[in-house]
Structures are given as C-alpha cells and as structure tokens.
Amino acid sequence: MALTISNISLFIGENLEYIDKGYVVVKNGIIESVGTGDYKGKSDGAIYDGEGILAIPGFINAHTHIGDSFGKDIGVDAAFETRIHPIYGIKNKILRKSERKHLVNFMRSSAMSMMRNGIVAFADFREGGLEGIDQIKEALSGLSIKGIVLGRPEFYHDLSKDFVKNPKLPPDVIELVFQIANAADGLGISGANENTDNSLNEYGKVIHKNSLKKKFLIGIHAAESLETTKKSITVTGKSEVQRIVSKLLPNFVVHLTHASDMDIELVARKKIGIVVCPRANGTLGVGIPRISKMLSSGCCVGIGTDNIMINSPDMFRELDYVWKVSRTLADRPIPAREILKMATVNGGKILDLNSGAIMTGKSADIIFIDKNNLDISPMHDPHVSVIHRANASCILNVMINGKFIDGDEFGCM
Template sequence: MLLKNISILYGKDLKYVPSASIQITNQKFGKMTSSVSGGKAVDCEGLLLVPGFVNMHTHIGDSIAKDAVLSGTVDSKIHPIFGAKQRILKNSMPEHLASFMKNTCYSMLKKGITTFVDFREGGLEGVHLIKKALSTMPIRSVVLGRLEYYQDKDQIRKNTPLRTNDKKTLTKILRHCDGLGVSGANENSDSVLQYYSKTGKIRAIHSSETTQSVRVSKMVTGRSETERALAIKPHFLVHMTFASNSDLALAAKKTRGIVICPRANAALAEGIPDFMKMRNAGCTVAIGTDNVMVNSPDMLKEMDYLWKVTMGTHRTGVDPKEILKMATVNGGIILGKKIGSVEEGYLADGFFIDKHAVDLEPIHNPHASLVHRVTEHAIRAVMIGGQIVHGKI
C-alpha cells in the first residue's frame, strides 16, 4: 500500500513533513518520497500520520473495577496482597474479567494506542486470561507476568530465597508471556530479586511510587527502594515519583529508562512525577496510563495533563514535542523494538488525524495540537502492521 499526499510526523525527532508519500510493505514502513510510483495508492489529502502510541504501563486486569474504590490510601486500593483491587479480582468470574479487558483494548485502539505493556497479575492463570481477551484483538501487547509470591518484612531481613516450587511456577509463567513485571522491591528479599534478574526476557519493576514505599525500604533494609529494585537488572523502572537524585543517576546508568504515569499518581493523591528531573539525570522517559481501576487508558489525556501540570509546577515552557516523544518514540527505544516511529524498517503502526477537525483547524504547531487539543473524535483511522484496524481512510 502506498499512502500519498499525506502529512507525516517522521522519524525519531517527529519532524513535521507537510506532504509526502510513504510505502508500506510486509507490515513495515518503506522510504518516504515526494513522488508516487507503482502499487496501490491511497490519497490521504487532509490527513496527518502519527506514530502509534506505546502505552508503556497498564493493568487492564482491573477493568472490571472502574472507580470502585475512590477513598483510602494507595495500599488500601491496589496493594498486591491486601488491596481492594485484589479482593475484587478474586471475587470476579474469569469470563467477566476477560470481557472487560477486551473492552479496554478496544478503547485503547480508538485512541491511537497500537501497543501496550501490561503488568499481569494472577500468575499463569492471569496470563492465560489476558491472552484469551487479546485473541480477537489486533492491538500489539507486551504481557509481563508475575509470580504471586510476596514476602513479609522478616523474610526480607532474613533474605529468604525463592522456594523450588515457586521457581518452577515462574518458569511456566515466563514460557507463556513476554517477560516479568514485578510488583516492587518491598515485597521481595534480595535473594528473590537477584533470582528474577536471571530472567532472559523483558524485566520491569515498580519503584519509588509513594513516600510510604520509599520509607518502608529504608526502614526494613537501610537502602533505597530503587537501589534494591535494580537488583533484578530491569530494562525499565515504573513510576519513580519520589526517587532521589542518586536513584535517578543509577537508573540512567543501569536501565533503558523510566515509565511514568502522571494521571494515575495524581488520582491516587501521590504527587506528580518530575520527568524534567529524570531527563536531566540522563534517563529516557516514557508514559503509561497504569490501573484502569483508577484511570482511563487514554494517552491523549495523559500527554495533555503532563504537559500542563509540568509547566504549572516548574513555571517554565515545555516543548510539546518532548511529551509526544514520550508517548511514542521513547516507548519503542525502552522496549528495544522497532515501533513508535514512522521510518523505514519500522512496523507500520500509526493513526490518522483529520487536520480539518473543528477543534484543530487551523494547525500552526502540529506537536502542540496533538498534545493538548486532539481527542479521539479527530482520529480518522488506526493502523497496525499496515492494516486499518479502526475507522477508514
């Protein structure tokens, strides 16, 4: 397929190209040209091609519990052992959970999200359940499974290792998913974290999300939560809202990057992640939407919120292109995959914006318009692997 007369946000710098043609072959983007020759051509006059959003952190398993718990502490809502979320999930029928997960995937597609990374609870059964929900959905997924094994403070102080049966269970889980998504260092001894580091697939872990979690790590182990989280040799860390400067320096040196979830942190009354501080420390930063229970899986809203709240708290201008990169290009970089960018050899994932949409026209700054004006109503179509999976062009 050849897309002609189309505007493009091209390459890792998201350069705005007012009019061009680009070939799609074998699910990948070809060269961008100024001429049209051969193949089936689709006239895309009036459309802007944007790389598909990479939602780098979700928990779609709790899609059945939207706004079920609005009061209380973070732990009372989403703690992996005693949180309300766990009680709701345990008391829900698997087919109901799968149905609502599928709904969330459809919601993400409509909003331009072409890839999402899910921290999947529920052990092997949880992985099988999300695979069932995804079986008829075209959206790309990176499923990070989890061993439902959590240690208490005494076990952490004693450095209790992982049991043999749990090691066997973990092997089975990893056989069926894309990697490991660990709840946090505060539920695991150093021995367990080091064992997790041997995982040959993607490794990620929550860290320094709350002041409470940071305080607990210091109290129990005498070390920072991030320092301990790095024991799994993660490809990326999630949240880092209350990470210290030294934590960020370590993260820049030892990981591919950090994934922040600003609206979820705000909804949980746990502050706003300072991505500028992370960037200045040398970290690559990407965006996720986190728990569907407390937040909608909407990267458009996520970008708008992050851009404005960052300028409000720092009282300085923030280039909207930087925010847009965090929602697209940087996710591909952190995952080590050829996604999140419209360029030759990359998977042909993207969405088509109607440049004449009432809330956009006239567009003077396409990056700013995308970050804080576009809604799903301006998205004409969504493409994954060169196939239109939502809408039409």
C-alpha cells in the same frame, strides 16, 4: 502489494520532525519508504491522496493493569495501599472474586478502547500467574493491538519481617517463574518492598537464563508513594531503586514518583528505562514524577496509563496532563515534541518494539489524524495541537502492522 499515501502531513523519524507534505509507503506490514514532497516512485499497489491528514506514530502505552477493568472507580476515596496493595488491596479482592468471563470481557473492552484512542501496543503487568496470562491472551484473541504480557507469581515477602533473614524464593515458586516467563513476554514484578534481596536476585537469574533462548523483559514498580519510599529506607537502609538496580537490573522501572536525584542518575547511568504514570499518580494523590529531571539526566522516559480501575487508558489525556503539569511545576517546561516522543518513540525503545516512529523499516503502526477537525484546526503548532487539543474524535483511522483497524475492533457496529 504496497499501499502508498501521498500529499500527507507527517511526523517523521525518531525526532518526530513535522513535514507538511510528504508520503509514506507500506508493504507487508512495514514502512518501506517515507519522505518529503511529492511521491515520484512507482507503486505495485494503490496510491491514495492524504490531503488534510496528519500521520503520527501510534501510541505505545508502556504500563497498564487491564485485569482490573471490571472494577472502574471502586474505592475511589480509599487510601493508596488500600486500593492497590498486591496482597490486601481492593484491586486484589476484585481479581480473586470476579468470574473469569467477566474479567476477560472487560479486558477485551479496554484493549478495544485503547485502539480507538490510537494505542497500537501496550505492556501489561499481569497478575494471577499462569491463569492470568491465559486470561489476557483470550481477551486479546483476534485483536490487532500488540499486547506485551509481563506475568508474575502471586508470591510476596513481608519486608519488615523477612529482610534480615533474606529468604530465597521457594523451589515451587522458582519453577512457576520459569513457566510464567515461557508463557509470557517476561516479568512484571510488584515492587522491591514485596521482595527480599535474594528473591529479587532470583527473579533476575530466571529471566537472564531464559533470555538465552528468547528475548524477555523485566519491569518493576518503584518509588510510587512517599510511604513505600520511606519503608524501603527505614527497613533496608537503601532506596527501592538502589535495591532494584543492584539485585535485579530490570529493563525498566515504573513510576519513580518519589525518586531522589541519586536514584534518577543511577537509573540513567545503568540505561534502565522509566515509565511514568502521571494521571494515575494524580488520581491516587501520591504526587507528580519529576519528568523534566529524568529527561535532563539522560533517561529514556515512556508513559503508561496504569490501572484501569483508577485511570482510563487514554494517551491523549495523559499527554495533555503532562504538558500542563510540566508548565506549572518544572523549571524548564518540557517541549511538546519531547512529551509526544515519550508516548511513541521512547515507549518503543523501552519495550524493545519495532514501533514508535514513522521511518523506513519500522512496523507500520500509524495514527491518521484529521487536520480539519474542529478541535484542532487551525494547527499553528502541530506538536502542541496533538498533545494539547487532539482526542479520539480527531482520529480518522489507526493502522497496526500495515492494516487499518475495522469498526468491529473499535467496538463499533
């Protein structure tokens, strides 16, 4: 049975063109048709009037760490490495010392919070090896949100000591990487500074070998802080991005807060996606990514909210932050429509999802916004209104795979 909504405003297609009056037809979880004007076709299901509603693509949160949801704002004034270093950071201590049931419950709460804020899919860098993957699968059980799980083994090199000898991954770690890849959707690697050239190369080999059987993703952090950027150049003579591209060739890199022009152009040339996390970078005090430069260089840029420990998983706040910062710092402010594409269309492309746009053949992942909400009415510029003024209170409902999210999944009774 099809569901047809007519007389509705829409952001249509990959360019998010605003249509004041149109229609969308959903069947079997897919957008069967979408268009302008009155709906004149026949329907084998219900037809609803969408007057006063704006349909936009569901948000895709392209980088998270929801495993640390249990540790919100712990160590808020601690230094960058002290908070999030994968070996000795506060975050790692939280993950090691917390009870499984608490980790799972708070991860589930974060997933529900994301849906409430219009997020239909997210990519999580999942720590903890196979156990960590099992935890997030349990946390997402029964929820509609699409979780792309990128696992990792808890094995790291000390670049300062190991770079010259350039050791490979031990055989037992390689075997674990194979198991993780098969249990998850790919790998979410900590960073180049925790790996030798040989270990980066081996991660890539495992994924590319497995990709013959199943589609996998590789994501990795890079150039997040000035300290990590300087360390890579001092120890190896190359930037993190240069090492990553030459040895790993991932699907996407996260942050690039301190990437050079050469780094950004290299990523663009290799058609590697970039996921920026501006509010998380701001919380940690490490800087602001040069999104305008990335876009002008031809990069496909998505947005992530990063660690729950340091940042809320709210894409509305992320969009508003990027909007304001770009108008303050960039030579050419980023248009509102381009910022919204980062949270929808671009995220879908980077994560290879059939989502992120309202167009025929795409998954029916849609946010329905109340145009008469007090925070956004009147909407003189719909794209600006959504990224600059809208919030969760403006959402009437969220659709994922053609089904409306019920109250229980929103955390409501």
